[in-house]
Amino acid sequence: MPRIRRELYNKEICACSIFGAMNRDGERFTGKGVMLAIANMHVRGNGLGGGFAAYGIYPEYKDYYAFHLMFTGNSPEAKRSAKVGFDAFLCENFDVVSDEEIPHSDEAVVSDPPLIWRYFVLPRKQGEEALLSDEDYIVKMVMRVNTEIENAHVFSSGKNMGCFKGVGYPEDIGEYFMLDKLYSAYTWTVHGRFPTNTQAWWGGAHPFSLLDTTVVHNGEISSYGTNRWYLEMYGYACTLQTDTEVIAYAADLLMRRQKIPIEIVAKILAPPIWNSIDRMDEKEKKLLTTLRMVYGSLLMNGPFAIIIGQTGKMIGLTDRIRLRPITAATRGEMFYLSSEEASIRLISPKLDSVRTPNGGEPVVCELNNIRTVLE
Amino acid sequence: MKSFVFPEFEITRDEEKCGQCRGCERQCSFGTHTYDPLTDRLISDDYKCAGCQRCVIFCPKDAIVVRPTQSFYRPNASWSREKMDDLKKQAETGGVILTGCGNDKPFRIYWDHIVLNASQVTNPSIDPLREPMELRTFLGAKPDLMDISTTNGDVEIKTEISPNLMVETPILFSAMSYGAISYNAFRSLATAARQSGTFFNTGEGGLPKEMRQEFGKCAIVQVASGRFGIDAEYLNCASAVEIKVGQGAKPGIGGHLPGEKVSLEVAATRMIPVGTDAISPAPHHDIYSIEDLSMLITALKEATNYEKPISVKIAAVHNFAAIGSGIVRAGADIIAIDGLRGGTGAAPKVIRDNVGIPIELAISALDRRLKNEGIRNRCSIIAAGGIRCSADVIKAIALGADAVYIGSAALIAMGCTLCQKCYTGKCNWGICTQDPRLSGRLNVDIASQRLTNLIHAWSHEISEMLGGMGINALESLRGNRDHLRGVGLYEWEMDVLGIKGAGE
Numbered sequence: 001m002p003r004i005r006r007e008l009y010n011k012e013i014c015a016c017s018i019f020g021a022m023n024r025d026g027e028r029f030t031g032k033g034v035m036l037a038i039a040n041m042h043v044r045g046n047g048l049g050g051g052f053a054a055y056g057i058y059p060e061y062k063d064y065y066a067f068h069l070m071f072t073g074n075s076p077e078a079k080r081s082a083k084v085g086f087d088a089f090l091c092e093n094f095d096v097v098s099d100e101e102i103p104h105s106d107e108a109v110v111s112d113p114p115l116i117w118r119y120f121v122l123p124r125k126q127g128e129e130a131l132l133s134d135e136d137y138i139v140k141m142v143m144r145v146n147t148e149i150e151n152a153h154v155f156s157s158g159k160n161m162g163c164f165k166g167v168g169y170p171e172d173i174g175e176y177f178m179l180d181k182l183y184s185a186y187t188w189t190v191h192g193r194f195p196t197n198t199q200a201w202w203g204g205a206h207p208f209s210l211l212d213t214t215v216v217h218n219g220e221i222s223s224y225g226t227n228r229w230y231l232e233m234y235g236y237a238c239t240l241q242t243d244t245e246v247i248a249y250a251a252d253l254l255m256r257r258q259k260i261p262i263e264i265v266a267k268i269l270a271p272p273i274w275n276s277i278d279r280m281d282e283k284e285k286k287l288l289t290t291l292r293m294v295y296g297s298l299l300m301n302g303p304f305a306i307i308i309g310q311t312g313k314m315i316g317l318t319d320r321i322r323l324r325p326i327t328a329a330t331r332g333e334m335f336y337l338s339s340e341e342a343s344i345r346l347i348s349p350k351l352d353s354v355r356t357p358n359g360g361e362p363v364v365c366e367l368n369n370i371r372t373v374l375e
Numbered sequence: 376m377k378s379f380v381f382p383e384f385e386i387t388r389d390e391e392k393c394g395q396c397r398g399c400e401r402q403c404s405f406g407t408h409t410y411d412p413l414t415d416r417l418i419s420d421d422y423k424c425a426g427c428q429r430c431v432i433f434c435p436k437d438a439i440v441v442r443p444t445q446s447f448y449r450p451n452a453s454w455s456r457e458k459m460d461d462l463k464k465q466a467e468t469g470g471v472i473l474t475g476c477g478n479d480k481p482f483r484i485y486w487d488h489i490v491l492n493a494s495q496v497t498n499p500s501i502d503p504l505r506e507p508m509e510l511r512t513f514l515g516a517k518p519d520l521m522d523i524s525t526t527n528g529d530v531e532i533k534t535e536i537s538p539n540l541m542v543e544t545p546i547l548f549s550a551m552s553y554g555a556i557s558y559n560a561f562r563s564l565a566t567a568a569r570q571s572g573t574f575f576n577t578g579e580g581g582l583p584k585e586m587r588q589e590f591g592k593c594a595i596v597q598v599a600s601g602r603f604g605i606d607a608e609y610l611n612c613a614s615a616v617e618i619k620v621g622q623g624a625k626p627g628i629g630g631h632l633p634g635e636k637v638s639l640e641v642a643a644t645r646m647i648p649v650g651t652d653a654i655s656p657a658p659h660h661d662i663y664s665i666e667d668l669s670m671l672i673t674a675l676k677e678a679t680n681y682e683k684p685i686s687v688k689i690a691a692v693h694n695f696a697a698i699g700s701g702i703v704r705a706g707a708d709i710i711a712i713d714g715l716r717g718g719t720g721a722a723p724k725v726i727r728d729n730v731g732i733p734i735e736l737a738i739s740a741l742d743r744r745l746k747n748e749g750i751r752n753r754c755s756i757i758a759a760g761g762i763r764c765s766a767d768v769i770k771a772i773a774l775g776a777d778a779v780y781i782g783s784a785a786l787i788a789m790g791c792t793l794c795q796k797c798y799t800g801k802c803n804w805g806i807c808t809q810d811p812r813l814s815g816r817l818n819v820d821i822a823s824q825r826l827t828n829l830i831h832a833w834s835h836e837i838s839e840m841l842g843g844m845g846i847n848a849l850e851s852l853r854g855n856r857d858h859l860r861g862v863g864l865y866e867w868e869m870d871v872l873g874i875k876g877a878g879e
Contacts, residue, residue, distance in 0.1 A: 004743065006870045220498040222844060223851030225858065233749045234519075261525050273507045290532055293513040293539060294521055296850030302498050303845070321506060321847065323499055 016206070016218040017041035017170075017192040018326070020307040020337040021347075022314045024368050026186045027333070028056050031179030034188040037343040039171040041192055044339065049193030049205035050173040051165025053214035053309045054185035058160050064097050064120040065138055068156035068163055070202055071115040079115040082151035089149060093141055094121035102164075108176035110168040114202050118162070135211055135256065142210065143237045153203045158212030161311065165191075165205035173205075186367070189309045191216035208248040212311045215251065217244040218339055219304030219324045230297035250298050251308055262315055262364055268295040270320040270360035307337050312367040322359030329354040335365040380463050381456070382421035385444040392438035393417060399430035399439060404801040404813055427794035429803035461724070472725070475797030475807070477624055477718040477761065477783055480728050484716075485735035485868070486767045490877060492858040494845035501847050503838035509848040510834055510841075512778055514615075514755040515539030515684035515708040537708060538684050540595075540615050542778060543572030544834040545849060546768060548826075549713075549759050549782035550597050550619065550688070552578025554632050554641045554653065555720035555797075557814035559822065560789060560806045565590040566819060567785075567826030576780070579603055579619055579630065579655060581644040587612040595686065598675065600629060601655035603645040607678060615709070616675050617686040618668070620659065623717025623734070623760035625726045626690030630655035636800050636809045665698075669705035676706070684708035686757070691715065691737035692730070696744040703745060703754045710754055711780060712737050717760030718783040720807055721798035734760045735774060739872045742775025742854055751854075765836035774872065775854040788829040789822045 019037050023029060031052060038050070058066055067090075071082040090096060099119040123137045132140065142154045156163035164177040170192040174180060191206035207214040221227065221243035228238050228246055234257075236249040247269070254260045254268060268291055271277075277288045292299070303323030308315040316326050316337040327341045329351045336344045341354060357363050386407070395415055399408040407423040408430060410416075424441060431439045448456055461472055494500040501508070515537055522533040548568055553561040555578065568575035569590060576595045581604015591612030598605060599619040610616055621627065632641075632653035642649040662668050672685050686709035687702045689695060699710050714734025719727065738758045745751040758771045759780035771779050783793065790804040797807040805817035841849065844858050852858065860877040861869045869876060 004870065004873075006873050006875065220845075222494070222498055222846050222858075223855060225855030226851050226853055229746050229751075229854050233746055233751060258520055258523075260521075260523050261530075264523060264525075264530060274509055274511050275507060287530055287532060290521075290536055292850075294517045294536070296513070296848070297853065299848055299851050301846045301848060301851035321501075 016194055016216075017044035017339045017343075018190065018216045018218050018305060018307050018337070019339065019343055020187070020189040020216070020309070020314050020316070022187040022335045022365050024333045024335060024365060026056070026367050028184035028186050030181070030184045031174055031188055033347045034190045035171050035174040035180055037338065037347050038174075038190040038192050039169070040343045040346050041338075041340055042169060042171075044194060045169055045192030046194045047169045047172075048167055048195050048200035049165070049191070050168055050170025051163060051191050051193075051205045051207050051216070052170070052174060052177075052179055053156075053161065053163045053187075053189045053207040053209065053216070054179070054183055055161040055187040055212075055309060055311060056185045057162055057183045058120070061098065061120045062160040064122055065157055065159055066162050067119040067121060067154055068102065069117045069119065070153045070155055071117065072151045072153070072202065073114075076115075078151065082149070083115060083117065085149055086145065086152040089145065090119065090121065093124055093126075094119075095124050096121050103178060103182060104176050105178050108168070109172045110166055110176045113166060113176070138211060139252070140235070143235065147237045155203060156209050158209065158214075158311070161185075161212050161214075161309075163207050163209050163214060165207065166202045167200045167205065187309055187314050189214060189216050189307045189314065204242050206244055207309070208242070208245045210248050210252045211256065212309075213248055213251050213256070214309040215244055215248040215306055217247055217304055217306045219306075219319065220302050221246060221300055221304060222302030223300060226297050227300065247300065247304075247306055247308075250300075254295075254298070255310070262313075262362055264291070266317055266360060266362035267291055268298050269300045270317060271299060272360060273320070305339065314365045316357065316363040317361075318357065318359050320360040325356060326363075327354060327356055328363045333368075337363065376467055378463070378467055380460050380467075381446050382424065382444055384424040384426040384441050385421050385446075386419040386424055387440045387442075388417065388419060389436075389438045389440075390416070392436040394436050394438075396435060398433055398435060402429045402433050402803060404803050404808075404810070405796075405799075425794045425796040425799075425801075425803075426792075427796065427803050428792050471723045473721055473798045474724040474727055474795050475718075475720055475722070476793045476795045477716040478728050478731075479793075479795070482715060482733060483868075484761070485733055485864075485872065486761075486763070486770055488862050488864050489735070489770050489859050489872070489874065490862055491766070491769065491773075491840060491844065492860070493843040498845040500845055501842040503835075503842040506842070506847060508838035508842055510544045510837060512542050512545045512849060513539040514542065514757065514777055516754055517752045519752055538682055539708075540574060540684055542574065544830060544837070545772060545778035546830055546833060547573050547595070547757065547778055547780050548575040548785050549718075549780035550576035550578040550595075550617070551720075551782060551786075552580030552597075552632075553583060553644055554580040554636060554809070556786075556807055557802075557805055557809060557817060558583070558640065559814050559817040559819050560786075562586065563789060563817065563819050563822035563826060564785060565593065566823035567830065568593040570823065570827045571830040573830065574614060576617060577613075580632075580641070580653075581605070581646065582609055582612070583640065583644045597688075598671075599655055600657070600659045601653060603647065603653060603655075606646075610675065610679050610683075613683065615684045615686055616679060617688055617709075617711065618659075618671060618675070618707075619688045620662070620668075621688065621690035621692075621713065622719060623690045623713030623715060623731055624719030625722040626692050626730045627657060628722065628726050629657040631721065633800070638809050641809060665701045665705055668702065672706040686711055688713060688759075690717070690730075691732045691734060691760070693732065695732075695737065696740045699741045700744055700748055700750065703750050708754055709757060710741065711757040711759060712741060713780075714758070714760030718786075719797075734758055734762075735770070736868070736871050738771055738774045738776045739856075743873060746854075765833040766840070768833060769837050769840050769852070770859065772849065773852050773855050773859050775856075777853060784829070785826055788825045789817065
């Protein structure tokens, strides 16, 4: 048997700013406000990564999976050739409805952008794959592209939503993709990044996404190795060299595949301490003990604050001992999550309520009427 | 026949200090010290000394020094003194050389080539004195998926969860049978396990009836090839059942408790006649293949009404990872692997010193194998054999173990000095003997307190190291090789361990 080589992957360590804004009525708004808000937390990043997730931006293509692709390489030819390789794969496995280069502004301050393309596709399942659900099929294909096709990375793969990310300050990335002009969404999540130990590359910026689940994350997951192997057993390949993707995959595994409600998922990712569990009533004690027993390997240890975006939903969560803060606020139909309250106040000086949730306590905002988006 | 073997130790007595109290004479079961009334002096016979240091520690005047003998053959890199002495002993006796304790040869100790991580700047380290630090661990099979239903916010788990052992700290006492060790030593382990929220393992010698009610809850009972002391009550009073297939000190070899050690009580516990040799065959004669193991696992689950996890203990040998995978598929809830340096009460020296592989490599290989096959959730791994301190424990867990067994470490806490004379039944420390005069030396209250202290101290140290890494629950370290780096290892060794080199 050939020897299994040890991996020399790099776990990325970064401190960051995160921001999220959602309109509960499903009314869509441009990225202008969130760009302003994240720019207010400029010093929390260092210009080595910024990104946005936007929900509800492709109403005309809402029934198709929107793939955002990054083709990297040293020269334009290398990027083109990565695209050629991917296109061949895509045509074999999907029906492509439309595709184009994602428009961008050349005036923005970003370094070495890859070729970024979007495709609207429907799965074309063949043979045994016909047994898979559409979503499982997409996950499988995304994993395959990201591990097998060199220099091609799928960084967004949901319906009626998309991620935009790259190397630069988030406000510059927003400008590069012209998010304040071209798109309007009912939920925006944003990330400004301060990586410390890896070379910045476009794929490493946040958000991380799989299907319509996106994660922006501030913190370092010290349980990364444990979380990663657990997810790998379920077919998730962690290829993006950062600890945030494990949260995206854990969310996909628990919420989409196992259909566990977010309140319970929060208890898996950031469970209460045993001292508290032991004092609970029998029923709750049994539930939480079982969750920790079974899902101990998905406990996210170390400091984090995350915003998970999903169709019709935005969720904020901090680690179990709240080493990284998050502030939640509402104003009318608007719901905000932010690393710093000042950023929320900047775009909405008056707020109906402001609070800092406890460690491990999820803050969930859902659309008042999910149908406004789906239909 | 005149023996040509050197004494191993030489004893010097400071005649100025010696008060002729004859304490050393009484302490030594090997008859090393004798009193000469004519000269009113104590005389020592170096040839009889086991080097256990009992007389040294108990001499009220600190008059005795025991150290390895100064005499030496002409130095020879190939023919070490040990090799020559062993050879001479065999020339004189024609027998197999017996020994006790674990492999003492200088095989690479990987623990000492692995360093741990700590948080700096980007991730706050956690102070275990101020923040909760959780070492609680569940040992047993876990489901891959859970079926959870919610109706009006009321959450219900529909999946049936297999029985698991809950330990408050990931350190369990390894299998040491009553018979091999004294009743007092056995009871001390049980008492300490109960006090520390962990488990002791009965070994293959049964569990004395009067201990079942009191200590069953913190016992893992063993079913070994000799099937000693097994009845329905034995299986059902315990928290888990372990099938012992192999032992790190003597893989492929059975056990032999000499008749002299089979006292009335040992005989009753083992359910054999007094004074007869208790022989455990090398293999289980009902397990000649993996499907046979599967049947025994099922039989034990039937016998215990599917209420207890079933563990299978094997020695770490060359292709054990594949065997481990088979064991999981055969239905075991826990795999205990015992490495090259695992201890024993008696084993042929040539086996102890030459068979098996180091536990560090074994843990990593098994963990990775089970993950690659997607069945790691279906069992827990307990690592045994050569765990010497809390750092070894935490490294074992980061390499993929769920918990560890400690054997030698527990004995050392009770007084053992690893003199390797366990097989003689003359343990001066009252641990590995059935002589009531000797075993009476071990006070259960004191010995169990020493063991409890050890577990407490190690747990505290584990918390400190864990907090330093910015982790507050042990499960977040399991298999988390990211927190380990190798120093002074070859590339292939780091491949097997799955760790990066320091600075990489």
